[in-house]
Amino acid sequence: MYWTGFSCRKGCLVVDQTALTKKLQKEMNSGIASLVLLSVLGQAKEPMYGYQIAKLLDDNSESAPLMKQGALYPVLRSLESSGLLESRVEPSVSGPPRRYYTITAAGRETLEVWTEVWNQTKSFVENILKGTGNV
Amino acid sequence: MYKTVEDYLADLKQELAGSDQATIQDALSDAEEHLRMAVASLREDKPDLAEETALQTAIDQYGSPAETAAAYAEVERRTAPGLSSGVNRKSRSFLGRFFGVYADPRAWGAILYMLIALVTGILYFTWAVTGLLFSVSFSIFIFGLPFALLFLLSVRGLALLEGRIVEALLGVRMPRRPLFGHPGMKWFERLKLLVTDKNSWLAILYMLLQMPLGTLYFSLLTTLFVFSLSLIATPVIQVVLKIPTVTIGYTGYFLPLWALVLIALGGILVATLTMHLARGIGWLHGRYAKAMLVTE
Numbered sequence: 001m002y003w004t005g006f007s008c009r010k011g012c013l014v015v016d017q018t019a020l021t022k023k024l025q026k027e028m029n030s031g032i033a034s035l036v037l038l039s040v041l042g043q044a045k046e047p048m049y050g051y052q053i054a055k056l057l058d059d060n061s062e063s064a065p066l067m068k069q070g071a072l073y074p075v076l077r078s079l080e081s082s083g084l085l086e087s088r089v090e091p092s093v094s095g096p097p098r099r100y101y102t103i104t105a106a107g108r109e110t111l112e113v114w115t116e117v118w119n120q121t122k123s124f125v126e127n128i129l130k131g132t133g134n135v
Numbered sequence: 136m137y138k139t140v141e142d143y144l145a146d147l148k149q150e151l152a153g154s155d156q157a158t159i160q161d162a163l164s165d166a167e168e169h170l171r172m173a174v175a176s177l178r179e180d181k182p183d184l185a186e187e188t189a190l191q192t193a194i195d196q197y198g199s200p201a202e203t204a205a206a207y208a209e210v211e212r213r214t215a216p217g218l219s220s221g222v223n224r225k226s227r228s229f230l231g232r233f234f235g236v237y238a239d240p241r242a243w244g245a246i247l248y249m250l251i252a253l254v255t256g257i258l259y260f261t262w263a264v265t266g267l268l269f270s271v272s273f274s275i276f277i278f279g280l281p282f283a284l285l286f287l288l289s290v291r292g293l294a295l296l297e298g299r300i301v302e303a304l305l306g307v308r309m310p311r312r313p314l315f316g317h318p319g320m321k322w323f324e325r326l327k328l329l330v331t332d333k334n335s336w337l338a339i340l341y342m343l344l345q346m347p348l349g350t351l352y353f354s355l356l357t358t359l360f361v362f363s364l365s366l367i368a369t370p371v372i373q374v375v376l377k378i379p380t381v382t383i384g385y386t387g388y389f390l391p392l393w394a395l396v397l398i399a400l401g402g403i404l405v406a407t408l409t410m411h412l413a414r415g416i417g418w419l420h421g422r423y424a425k426a427m428l429v430t431e
Contacts, residue, residue: 050165050168050172051176065196068196068197068198068202068203068206069196069197070166070197070198070202070206071198073162073165073166073169073206074162074210075210077165077210078210078213096164096168096171097168098172099168
């Protein structure tokens with residue numbers, strides 16, 4: 001099937017593929033970002049601040065990053081207000097003070113559940129995409 | 136594009152206008168922390184890098200002010216429902232809830248809407264009736280059809296405008312741009328959709344109904360408020376101006392003090408009830424406007 005430039009007769013919609021892909025990416029990211037950030041902080045041995053986390057994510061992604069670094073911060077804030085993370089602000093030698101995040105006990109429990117949810121979702125989607133399910 | 140972090144922050148603040156104050160604070164401090172760190176670290180790796188270039192690279196990775204603002208707005212939207220934020224309902228007593236209506240922006244928004252509805256209602260009604268009549272009478276001419284289409288288009292435009300008013304004053308999310316059609320659609324398809332879409336016709340109905348509704352809202356509100364104000368003013372009139380409260384025939388009767396206090400309290404009660412009524416009507420009207428004006 002050709003998504004772009006297929007001939008459009010009566011009543012069909014012209015599909016704007018890039019916009020749709022962006023939308024899909026955005027919708028997927030909104031859940032994944034929480035899981036990824038929680039997981040990063042779950043593995044961290046020390047409290048981490050935003051730039052450190054963004055850097056770590058960048059180093060780990062092979063292609064272009066999934067989301068802008070700026071989009072990570074509101075997710076960190078929201079995880080904190082849900083009680084999964086906690087943070088404290090510390091002055092830095094150079095530049096503005098940094099907000100250091102650590103995972104809470106509730107955060108660790110949630111991370112375990114979320115990891116399970118992720119594994120289930122992943123294998124489900126992979127099965128469907130491969131067509132190995134009983135269709 | 137941006138010479139300093141401050142320039143970026145100023146733009147970000149502008150993009151966030153209208154968001155929760157706390158969100159704006161968070162977004163600005165996060166961006167400042169990140170960008171300063173990023174610039175410092177980029178220049179540590181390459182000492183001969185110009186500060187401006189380093190900032191540009193950092194912003195490219197961080198996201199434009201618009202993108203960043205959108206990310207915060209998205210998270211805010213998912214976590215906290217708009218107008219109800221900041222008010223802790225559970226911990227308040229009945230009296231607190233009853234009189235708390237004076238601190239509720241939704242009640243004041245609804246009152247403003249009910250006052251405005253008289254004016255907009257008359258305008259919408261006039262526009263809709265004139266447009267319909269001219270469309271019908273012009274239909275015998277060759278330019279009748281374009282005129283009718285133009286009228287329908289104007290109705291959609293007014294519906295969008297009304298949506299903005301409803302969203303601002305009644306707190307119901309309404310579309311921000313015309314929803315009919317899709318990018319790349321032919322103009323003929325658009326026109327066909329304009330005529331076949333039931334919301335074009337519902338919008339005309341809405342505009343016609345808005346005049347009686349607006350008149351009702353306006354008179355209800357003014358009557359009730361004037362009534363409550365006159366009750367509250369009764370003690371002042373009798374005690375300060377020495378005018379009897381009740382006059383039967385040629386005889387004026389002065390009421391005892393306790394009755395005056397009761398009447399004034401009654402006035403406050405009526406005013407508060409009117410606020411509640413306005414909030415309720417605002418809520419109902421918001422749902423109704425959404426049903427009539429928004430294309431699913």
